[in-house]
Amino acid sequence: MLRDLHTLNGSSVTATDGKIGAVRDFLFDDESWTVRYLVVDVGNLLKRRDVVLATAAVQQLDWTSRTLRVNFTREQVRHSPDVDTEQPVSRQQEIAMRDYFGWFAYWVDEQVYGALRSMPVGVQYPTRRKADSHLRSAWYLRGYTVSSGRSEIGHLESYIMDEASWHVGYLDVKAGDWLQSRSLLVPTDCVESISWPHHRIALSPSRRI
Numbered sequence: 001m002l003r004d005l006h007t008l009n010g011s012s013v014t015a016t017d018g019k020i021g022a023v024r025d026f027l028f029d030d031e032s033w034t035v036r037y038l039v040v041d042v043g044n045l046l047k048r049r050d051v052v053l054a055t056a057a058v059q060q061l062d063w064t065s066r067t068l069r070v071n072f073t074r075e076q077v078r079h080s081p082d083v084d085t086e087q088p089v090s091r092q093q094e095i096a097m098r099d100y101f102g103w104f105a106y107w108v109d110e111q112v113y114g115a116l117r118s119m120p121v122g123v124q125y126p127t128r129r130k131a132d133s134h135l136r137s138a139w140y141l142r143g144y145t146v147s148s149g150r151s152e153i154g155h156l157e158s159y160i161m162d163e164a165s166w167h168v169g170y171l172d173v174k175a176g177d178w179l180q181s182r183s184l185l186v187p188t189d190c191v192e193s194i195s196w197p198h199h200r201i202a203l204s205p206s207r208r209i
Contacts, residue, residue: 002169003063005035005138006158011066013040013053015074023068024050026138028159028168033188035166036135038068042077051080055166063163136194141201144194146173146186148203154184156201171201 011023025039035055043049053070060069070077138159146153154175161168170185192204 001163002160003163004158004172005161005168006172007063008066008068009139011068013038014067014069015072015077016070017073020070020074020077021051025140027052027135028138030134030136030191030194033168033191035138035161035168039137040077051077053077053080061163141194144199144201146171146201146203149205153186153203157183160185 005026008023009025012019013021013023021040021042023038024041026035027037027039028035037052037054038058040051040053041048042051053072057070057072058068059071060067062068142156142158144156146156154173156171157174158172159168160170160172168188170187171191173184173186174181175184176182186203190203191201193202194200195202
């Protein structure tokens, strides 16, 4: 089923031994358009602290109660590696998280390891030739201008994903002005590039929207 990713923002995240925090953001791969990680605020009223948890660790997702259950303890999450979620996450940061939690590295060649969801801690994973990470903050991109060629279509509002695979199939783009605005669903396979410096998402001019 297709879902609006924005509805999960603020959802409660529960570990095997109790609540650990709330979802603040998501990190997705801008090549495969798959949500890879949850950014969870585990801080308190005085200080925010973000931790990053792989979507593969989500055991149960209740859209009605907006609750996610993960297969880690609160202690494991509390001592997880720090990750700068305000910038594109580096492969080195991903490896540090993989080594700590022992989860499957999605960027490895599945022909070698098959469709395993987790691997033993300490295993050295071969990386693909293109080793650079393409993880981006979902909410950092909100408001980015969406354009095709020289024509501006609108601004990114949210993402529509498949709840079973965490794959983002569409961008929810707000088109028009504040008096006559409308939502336009743009397939993610139409995206040609994303520019952080220019806050712009460029669509392939050869694809019809």
